[in-house]
Amino acid sequence: xxxxxxxxQSALTLLLSLDPMLVSxxxxxxxxxxxxxxxxxxxxxxxxxxxxxxRFPGRGLVxxxxxxxxxxxxxxxxxxxxxxxxxxxxxxxxxxxxxPTAMVIAQTLLVLPIIAALTRDHIDTLxxxxxxxxxxxxxxxxxxxxxxxxxARFTLMTVVLAGFGRASAEVGAVLIVGGNIExxxxxxxxxxxxxxxxxxxxxxxxxxxxxxxxxxxxxxxAYLIGERARRRLG
Amino acid sequence: xxxSRRGSHRSHSPRPAVMALSxxxxxxxxxxxxxxxxxxxxxxxxxxxxxxxGLFDHLLPRFHNATGIEVRVVAVGTxxxxxxxxxxxADALLVHDPAxxxxxxxxxxxxxxxxxxxxxxxxxxxxxxxxAIDEAPTAAEAFxxxxxxxxxxxxxxxxxxxxxxxxxxxxxxxxxxSAPWYRELxxxxxxxxxxxxxxxxxxxxxxxxxxxxxxxxxxxxxFECDEALFNGYASLLxxxxxxxxxxxxxxxxxxxxxxxEEGQDAIAEFRLDGEPLFFPAVL
Numbered sequence: 001x002x003x004x005x006x007x008x009q010s011a012l013t014l015l016l017s018l019d020p021m022l023v024s025x026x027x028x029x030x031x032x033x034x035x036x037x038x039x040x041x042x043x044x045x046x047x048x049x050x051x052x053x054x055r056f057p058g059r060g061l062v063x064x065x066x067x068x069x070x071x072x073x074x075x076x077x078x079x080x081x082x083x084x085x086x087x088x089x090x091x092x093x094x095x096x097x098x099x100p101t102a103m104v105i106a107q108t109l110l111v112l113p114i115i116a117a118l119t120r121d122h123i124d125t126l127x128x129x130x131x132x133x134x135x136x137x138x139x140x141x142x143x144x145x146x147x148x149x150x151x152a153r154f155t156l157m158t159v160v161l162a163g164f165g166r167a168s169a170e171v172g173a174v175l176i177v178g179g180n181i182e183x184x185x186x187x188x189x190x191x192x193x194x195x196x197x198x199x200x201x202x203x204x205x206x207x208x209x210x211x212x213x214x215x216x217x218x219x220x221x222a223y224l225i226g227e228r229a230r231r232r233l234g
Numbered sequence: 235x236x237x238s239r240r241g242s243h244r245s246h247s248p249r250p251a252v253m254a255l256s257x258x259x260x261x262x263x264x265x266x267x268x269x270x271x272x273x274x275x276x277x278x279x280x281x282x283x284x285x286x287x288g289l290f291d292h293l294l295p296r297f298h299n300a301t302g303i304e305v306r307v308v309a310v311g312t313x314x315x316x317x318x319x320x321x322x323x324a325d326a327l328l329v330h331d332p333a334x335x336x337x338x339x340x341x342x343x344x345x346x347x348x349x350x351x352x353x354x355x356x357x358x359x360x361x362x363x364x365x366a367i368d369e370a371p372t373a374a375e376a377f378x379x380x381x382x383x384x385x386x387x388x389x390x391x392x393x394x395x396x397x398x399x400x401x402x403x404x405x406x407x408x409x410x411x412s413a414p415w416y417r418e419l420x421x422x423x424x425x426x427x428x429x430x431x432x433x434x435x436x437x438x439x440x441x442x443x444x445x446x447x448x449x450x451x452x453x454x455x456x457f458e459c460d461e462a463l464f465n466g467y468a469s470l471l472x473x474x475x476x477x478x479x480x481x482x483x484x485x486x487x488x489x490x491x492x493x494x495e496e497g498q499d500a501i502a503e504f505r506l507d508g509e510p511l512f513f514p515a516v517l
Contacts, residue, residue, distance in 0.1 A: 086322075198447065
């Protein structure tokens with residue numbers, strides 16, 4: 001397969017030459033996906049924990065919907081956000097369509113259900129385990145929430161990484177709401193789609209390798225931070 | 235044991251603060267990007283073929299030098315470009331579908347249309363040419379031969395300018411193409427050519443997309459140069475009444491520049507491997 005050989009070659013060339021276009025694409029990819037994951041985590045972690053701790057009518061429906069939204073196709077998320085941000089849509093006058101902000105919003109919609117649903121699952125297990133103990137100390141649900149989240153932090157880091165994987169891998173949503181504008185909203189995945197459609201398969205695969213390396217680096221960093229924290233705890 | 239751990243670590247953890255700060259900085263970077271973009275930026279909806287050919291990389295710096303306007307190109311199929319225009323999401327259009335352009339003007343969304351440049355469509359197929367279209371006298375006859383041979387034909391099927399041109403050509407040949415030999419892909423030009431290369435199928439492509447397409451395998455141009463294969467690109471300005479929020483003044487400068495001697499010269503000068511891909515319509 002000549003494409004694979006050439007792909008490694010073009011990935012290497014791209015990296016070694018520090019192609020300014022590649023650098024800007026990589027930077028934007030990281031900015032957009034990390035921002036989406038951070039927002040998703042800030043909302044999703046407490047939301048998931050709250051769903052695990054409190055009982056209210058319709059809770060089962062909310063949990064089921066949240067789990068279902070983990071499978072939301074990116075292209076549908078993109079379309080929904082497009083219709084919201086389009087000039088003819090309800091948020092049209094914000095002028096956010098075809099900007100990185102629109103891409104962050106779309107990816108947040110994809111990441112949030114994953115983080116919230118998996119957090120709910122983990123916290124639910126912990127809560128079942130410690131509920132009686134915590135209650136006997138007079139700790140309320142609200143009071144228990146930060147502690148439970150902190151206790152589950154290593155698992156939750158994997159949850160957040162799963163969210164990051166989803167964000168950095170998707171192309172459907174950012175293509176629709178970002179428009180793949182060169183130098184403005186072009187990210188790794190849309191650049192790969194573009195090169196594929198040019199029939200530039202080696203370059204497309206090369207960009208894919210760079211993206212894979214990038215995601216691996218982020219995961220490795222998270223793993224190392226986790227390991228260090230674990231060791232410190234003994 | 236777990237409880238004590240929880241208690242002791244909550245107090246000296248700076249992480250939430252760090253996280254909040256980085257969220258803020260990320261969000262503000264992104265917001266700043268949007269705000270700075272607001273002044274002299276024009277959003278142009280155009281076709282994938284013009285973008286992929288590299289034409290915009292050639293034209294936009296010249297236009298920017300002349301006017302200081304930054305043009306941002308959203309490259310989509312012509313059908314989607316019309317949808318963007320109808321919803322007020324693009325400031326100007328550069329597209330290639332005469333019937334769709336007329337419909338947009340008739341519906342009151344576009345106010346002005348001008349021919350900017352042209353090239354032609356080419357019929358691509360496997361070099362063995364099972365339908366023998368390379369000796370066909372006309373484009374309609376070439377399409378008829380593909381249908382008669384029931385040779386695989388990959389169609390864009392995405393309501394793009396090229397897809398609409400292809401449908402006109404089938405109609406001119408008096409044929410209603412059908413599966414299994416006729417394969418509607420619902421894909422962009424490049425993806426369609428990738429598929430055609432993989433299944434040794436015929437396909438209609440615009441000359442610019444074909445010229446920039448790398449993964450040709452056994453594909454070649456088998457039929458070309460027929461009046462029916464004319465491919466004209468037009469610039470459209472959108473209606474001020476219908477879409478008052480658009481950057482009409484910038485769009486007009488772009489439209490006028492494309493029609494000016496400077497703009498037309500720039501189009502004529504654009505080459506790929508020494509070959510012109512677009513021909514100015516006005517000069």
